[in-house]
Amino acid sequence: MDHFSIDSHKASLHADSVSIIKRFALNSSPGAESAFRRLHPVYVEISPVGACNHRCTFCAVDYIGYKSEFLNTERICESLTRMGLNGVRSVMYAGEGEPLLHKDIAHIVNHAKESGIDNAFTTNGVHLTEKFLETCGSSISWIKVSFNGGDRETYSKIHRTQAKDFDRVIDHLKKAVEWKKQTNSDLALGIQSLLLPENAETMESLVIIAKQIGLDYVVIKPYSQHKFSNTKIYKDLDYSKYLTLGEQLSVHNNDVFNVVFRLNTINNWLSQQENRYCKCLATPSMWGYIMADGSVYSCSAYLLDERFKLGNIYDEDFTSIWTSDRKMANATFVANELDISECRVNCRMDQVNRYLDTVVNETSPHFNFI
Numbered sequence: 001m002d003h004f005s006i007d008s009h010k011a012s013l014h015a016d017s018v019s020i021i022k023r024f025a026l027n028s029s030p031g032a033e034s035a036f037r038r039l040h041p042v043y044v045e046i047s048p049v050g051a052c053n054h055r056c057t058f059c060a061v062d063y064i065g066y067k068s069e070f071l072n073t074e075r076i077c078e079s080l081t082r083m084g085l086n087g088v089r090s091v092m093y094a095g096e097g098e099p100l101l102h103k104d105i106a107h108i109v110n111h112a113k114e115s116g117i118d119n120a121f122t123t124n125g126v127h128l129t130e131k132f133l134e135t136c137g138s139s140i141s142w143i144k145v146s147f148n149g150g151d152r153e154t155y156s157k158i159h160r161t162q163a164k165d166f167d168r169v170i171d172h173l174k175k176a177v178e179w180k181k182q183t184n185s186d187l188a189l190g191i192q193s194l195l196l197p198e199n200a201e202t203m204e205s206l207v208i209i210a211k212q213i214g215l216d217y218v219v220i221k222p223y224s225q226h227k228f229s230n231t232k233i234y235k236d237l238d239y240s241k242y243l244t245l246g247e248q249l250s251v252h253n254n255d256v257f258n259v260v261f262r263l264n265t266i267n268n269w270l271s272q273q274e275n276r277y278c279k280c281l282a283t284p285s286m287w288g289y290i291m292a293d294g295s296v297y298s299c300s301a302y303l304l305d306e307r308f309k310l311g312n313i314y315d316e317d318f319t320s321i322w323t324s325d326r327k328m329a330n331a332t333f334v335a336n337e338l339d340i341s342e343c344r345v346n347c348r349m350d351q352v353n354r355y356l357d358t359v360v361n362e363t364s365p366h367f368n369f370i
Contacts, residue, residue: 004142004188006219007262009351011286014042014089018359021285025335025360036331037323040087041288045300045348046076047095048102050292054124055160056148058194058234060226060344061096064303069292072314073104077111079290079318084115086319090141092120096292096303100127106136113139122146122192124159125169133179142188143176144219145169149193150202150209158198170209177214192219195242196234207249211257220245221262224346226301239266265346268354277357280340282349284310284330286356288322296321298330301344307333 002008011018017039023029024036050069055062080091091112093099100123102108109119118141125145147169149155156163173189180187191210193199199206203220210218225235246261253259284298291303294314302308308330311321321327358364 002260003258004217004260006217006260007264007351009355011042011282011352011355014286017042017286018356021281021356022360024285024331025281033328036285037328038086039285040083040319040322041284042088042286043090043092044083044088044288044290045092045094046071046099046290047097047292048076048093048099048105048108049095049097051101052097052124053101053126053161054098054165056146057158057160057198057231058148058196058223059231060224060229061303062230063226063228064096066097067292070102071108071290071292071294073108075294075313076108076290079313080108080112080115080117082317082319084112084117086322088117090118090120092122094122095289098124098127100132106132109136109139120144124165125172126165128169128172128176130175130179133176137179137185137187138183140187142190144190144192145173147191147193147206148196149199150205150207154199154202158196170213173213173215181214188216190215190217190219192221194223195220195239195245196223197237200242200245203245204249204252207252207259211252215257217258217260219260219262220249222266222346224344226344227342228304242266264351268346268350276340277353278340279357280334280338280343280349280353281356281360282352283308283334284322284327286352287349290318298327298334299347299349301347 020035020039023032048071050067052066099105099121112119119139120141121143123143123145125147148158152163152166155166159165176189180189191206193206207218222239223234223237246263249259249261289297289300290313291297294312296310296313296318297303297308298310299308310326310330311324
């Protein structure tokens with residue numbers, strides 16, 4: 001019932017990029033390095049804003065400090081133009097803060113779409129207004145609202161906000177569904193919740209609320225400890241006791257609504273020491289990250305780590321950054337020196353890396369028998 005492959009990946013649909021990554025990893029042709037240098041990421045995460053109106057107990061980027069920084073509209077639009085021209089296919093707005101706090105976010109989204117880039121949001125939904133959707137909703141592929149509790153008390157404790165935000169976000173989602181119906185939009189609307197000890201018993205309530213609203217899905221996924229986070233309270237969670245929860249919640253699935261219980265991700269977390277790949281092949285190739293201060297990183301798990309900082313869009317354009325010697329030096333470092341035991345388990349590119357590992361190293365049994 002995972003119509004959007006949320007608990008999987010879509011790297012196999014970008015064969016040209018995968019081929020270049022394999023050639024570079026194996027150094028299998030004279031032009032492999034130059035092709036890899038020119039290769040832009042398929043997907044880029046952008047943090048329009050450093051500030052956030054919530055202080056979630058699980059926040060991975062609390063160490064950055066929720067700085068009141070806002071991407072310059074003109075500069076990020078210039079970057080999006082170049083990104084679109086050079087093969088970037090999608091942008092997800094999320095980041096160190098709440099993306100909908102940026103006053104020009106609708107303009108940025110429309111510009112990205114005009115540049116040939118698909119848009120998506122991960123947001124807490126407090127500012128998911130009708131005006132926002134009316135202005136740029138047709139330019140967005142999906143919106144996933146971080147909503148981590150099935151009742152007002154649980155939600156407010158985890159998000160560390162006022163309980164009234166629970167009702168406000170639900171109201172915004174109801175109006176978003178109505179806008180979608182009125183405009184016959186194919187915008188996918190969903191809720192995402194981390195599965196935590198504090199909210200586990202409210203997950204069915206959350207699913208019922210989402211289904212009643214008319215959302216497309218609810219995603220329930222495991223917590224992943226960020227190496228730099230100040231927050232450590234969830235680092236030793238044991239998800240083995242939750243393995244049957246997905247099956248219990250699947251009774252709510254139908255043709256237009258589904259619960260995406262990320263069992264693959266949980267199982268990968270449980271077996272991380274047994275079958276994890278040895279190298280990260282997705283960095284710096286399949287994705288990139290732009291911080292609210294304009295800094296470009298090859299991996300969001302290493303924000304503020306100079307080893308992964310490639311440049312800043314206020315100093316030079318995105319394409320110059322992504323084809324620079326710094327990018328190639330980062331690629332060499334990741335391929336030859338990075339110990340992935342340093343990395344965040346179940347990072348954003350984990351499923352992609354598992355796929356790339358089978359392609360590059362031909363680790364699947366009987367690889368050639370298609």
